[in-house]
Amino acid sequence: MLDEPDKPDITDKEILCLEVAGLCHDLGHGPFSHLFDQLFIPKFKKPGDQKAWEHEDATLNMLDSIFKNITWNDYLEDEDIEFIKDLIKKPDEKEQNNPSLNEKPDEKEQKKPSLNEKTDEKELKKHFLYEIIANGLNKIDVDKWDYFSRDCHMLGLHHNFQCKRSIKLARVVKHGEEWHISYPKSEYYNLFDMFYTRYTLHRQAYHHPVAKAVEMMITDAFVKANKCLLFPPNEQRSNQKTLSESKDDMKAYLWVTDDVLNQIRFLNSDDDELKEAQQIINRIFQRDLYKLVGEKRIKCIDGTVSPGDLKEGIEKRLKSKKIEGDFFEIMVVTFNYGNGNKNPLINAKWYHKVKRVKESESGEKDGNKSTLYQNIESSVIYENEAYISDMLPKTFEQKYLRLFWKTARSGDKLRLYEKILLEFSKIKTFQDQKRNKVEFVDTILDRLP
Known part of the structure; x- marks a missing residue:
């Protein structure tokens, strides 16, 4: 990917951090994925909460918990842990949600002041590293490529997008003062198919009326059974959290899986709301939606x-x-x-190839050709709507x-x-x-x- 003469190097440590971030970025998902953070948790939002809780917040807390309980000093340093977390959720996004998300009051004093400076410096010099796992710039990232392929396969949906082609053609190119993952203009339609695939999945699967009906029923069951679901199950009541509270305690949250649905079905209690939750779940299994x-x-x-x-x-x-x-x-x-x-591609980065003849150290041309990759300004593509095609959507x-x-x-x-x-x-x-x-x-x- 890196072909420019003054390109920034990618270290083995950065590759390791990217691999860890890729494997761990969705650890924070609650039961039934986005149902938990988008439908269930908002029903318990407190008046003072300014920002919605997201599963990435739980991922960061879970990583903190993991790194407190394993030996990692032989491979990583403190700034590497911060880098992994920044790859999952950018620092500005973390601060908007909760400025002290990963810090306890007594730990703020102990935190090295150089960590944020180092991660900020890395982001300035190697912005492209933050465009691989969760690309906040233009949404073209491996997270989507992963679930697009998996969900289309499991649902039996055909899709035209070929991620292997995009990976092969991707280059890290300098745009102004920053280095970004960029693609040739010929890749425009393939990347547009990627976003069309996203739309298709939402229309035919994620937002299908039956899928949303089942999600609403599970959410209603969770809300009614909330106070009867206590985690961790092997702790005293004073140390347990309800389902809605579990997201704030990683010891409790580790127990919160899709099996919560079965736990509700088989709980024995005289609680009226729990019985209503069990009735709703039974309706799901009976297809009475x-x-x-x-x-x-x-x-x-x-x-x-x-x-x-x-x-x-x-x-x-x-x-x-x-x-x-x-x-x-x-x-x-x-x-x-x-x-x-x-247009989903309005923030995508593009390049074109430039062939040039190499020069020897004495300044003479040696006849061998090399390829440089120069950026194409986005304005060139988007100020003239017909530059790519007259047949692209307007809405x-x-x-x-x-x-x-x-x-x-x-x-x-x-x-x-x-x-x-x-x-x-x-x-x-x-x-x-x-x-x-x-x-x-x-x-x-x-x-x-």
């Missing part, structure tokens, strides 16, 4: 309404019609290519408002079901407190039984 009964495409008119405000506002409007919140749930689903409503994001019905649609619930369908069909616009406004276009509206 929550049902998508209404969907609207969202069109922004003035400004942008946040998904949270939209969900809260629509639920409030429906509840005002005497419809109980336990019977339905509103969900805002976003489909895009990974960069909001912008890269679409949002939908979904209505799920959680209970039976017969007997005494039929009247409420008919009422919520009628009220949902009447909703044509929404305006938040900042006067941002959206309109809706019905795409699904269930027929009455």
